[in-house]
Amino acid sequence: MEDDWLTSSITPTAKYVIHAKFEVNGIVEKPDVIGAIFGQTEGLFGPELDLKELQKNNRIGRIEVEVKTEHNKSYGTITVSSSLSKAATAILAAAIESVERVGPWEAKVQLEKIEDLREVKRRQIIRRAKEILKKWTFESVPETDEILREISDVLKPSEIVTYGPEQLPAGPDVDSAQSIIVVEGRADVHNLLRCGIKNVIAIEGAKIPETIVRLSKEKQVTVFLDGDRAGDLILKELLQTIDVKYVARAPPRKEVEELTCKEIMTALREKIPASDIRMKYARIHVPPKIIDIIENLKGTLEAVLLNDKLEILARVPVSELAEKLPGVEDVSTVVFDGIITQRLVDLAEDKGVKYLIGDKISELNRRPVKPRLLTFEDVAPESPAGV
Numbered sequence: 001m002e003d004d005w006l007t008s009s010i011t012p013t014a015k016y017v018i019h020a021k022f023e024v025n026g027i028v029e030k031p032d033v034i035g036a037i038f039g040q041t042e043g044l045f046g047p048e049l050d051l052k053e054l055q056k057n058n059r060i061g062r063i064e065v066e067v068k069t070e071h072n073k074s075y076g077t078i079t080v081s082s083s084l085s086k087a088a089t090a091i092l093a094a095a096i097e098s099v100e101r102v103g104p105w106e107a108k109v110q111l112e113k114i115e116d117l118r119e120v121k122r123r124q125i126i127r128r129a130k131e132i133l134k135k136w137t138f139e140s141v142p143e144t145d146e147i148l149r150e151i152s153d154v155l156k157p158s159e160i161v162t163y164g165p166e167q168l169p170a171g172p173d174v175d176s177a178q179s180i181i182v183v184e185g186r187a188d189v190h191n192l193l194r195c196g197i198k199n200v201i202a203i204e205g206a207k208i209p210e211t212i213v214r215l216s217k218e219k220q221v222t223v224f225l226d227g228d229r230a231g232d233l234i235l236k237e238l239l240q241t242i243d244v245k246y247v248a249r250a251p252p253r254k255e256v257e258e259l260t261c262k263e264i265m266t267a268l269r270e271k272i273p274a275s276d277i278r279m280k281y282a283r284i285h286v287p288p289k290i291i292d293i294i295e296n297l298k299g300t301l302e303a304v305l306l307n308d309k310l311e312i313l314a315r316v317p318v319s320e321l322a323e324k325l326p327g328v329e330d331v332s333t334v335v336f337d338g339i340i341t342q343r344l345v346d347l348a349e350d351k352g353v354k355y356l357i358g359d360k361i362s363e364l365n366r367r368p369v370k371p372r373l374l375t376f377e378d379v380a381p382e383s384p385a386g387v
Helices: 030-041 051-056 086-097 117-137 142-155 186-194 210-218 229-241 261-269 274-281 288-297 318-327 342-351
Strands: 016-024 064-070 073-082 105-116 161-163 168-170 179-183 200-202 220-225 246-249 284-286 302-306 312-317 333-336 355-358 372-375 379-381
Touching: 016 086, 030 051, 030 064, 030 073, 030 086, 073 086, 073 105, 086 105, 105 117, 168 186, 179 186, 186 200, 186 261, 200 210, 220 229, 220 261, 229 274, 246 261, 246 274, 288 302, 288 333, 288 379, 302 318, 312 318, 318 333, 318 342, 342 355
Parallel strands: 179 200, 179 220, 220 246, 284 379, 333 355, 355 372
Antiparallel strands: 016 073, 016 105, 064 073, 161 168, 168 200, 302 312, 302 333
């Protein structure tokens, strides 16, 4: 059967299986390949995506390697099961693909596919459903068929439409509804439509689309996100970028796309005001050096430009900040005794600045994900650990 590759090496909670192939310009064995994967991916993304920790916590399965040797070269396949989210699984696949050497030999790893185990199960269910339907058909009568068809049409989920210049996946009622539900991706939209919720739209990516920003000014927005770390990060970005009224979350470690209709309705019923979440994030902890700079800048109408190591690169009058900023290299943080304007935001974004900290923020037409905009009142001191 097409699904026979499912083996005991896959963790019970696995959702995806990564399949990759490799070529090494020398003769190697399985332990060499596995060691190269662990060694060359260690420390790339911190403990949350460390392979050893993920295996220890049963978030990924064993790294299965098959090797064959031909003409003093080694070829083979790598298989890894994952119970992580789609985003984390994609990062894991890319990390494995980044391996460039096995032992002393040059190597090339290439992703072949990421198999969705839920899709495999769906295929099995559909296949079995067809068998059941064939056996059951003879019991039906024409009158019953007509009744069932009429009722089924009412329950049939709406089709996904595209919305706005970014062609965002959405339900058909986004335009007409007074309130909308913002989710992460197309699969989330599909799941909500399946449950009869039609005023839903997806951000579909890391950057918040301008269409979502515009809709948030016109309609009441509820964001509905996965119950994982990625959902936390997206929530922070949304709260900084658009006007959010309510926040709903999937249960811990679950994704919106995999929830049942009952779970979806429960999560939306239990949504909480975004103001409560904002209070949680209200005070942003920054290194003491930033606090000292803020205190020293108050009343001076001056700006300080710093690099990633919080070393001062320049100190200029606020009136000259827009003129001087483009000419200073490696600026990571700008702290100034003045008002954050749209012009400064655009200049800082073009320059790759990560944090723009001012006394106040003026009314902005657009708030990018980077730089992060903070006022003096937003920040609180912490032990030195970087902004």
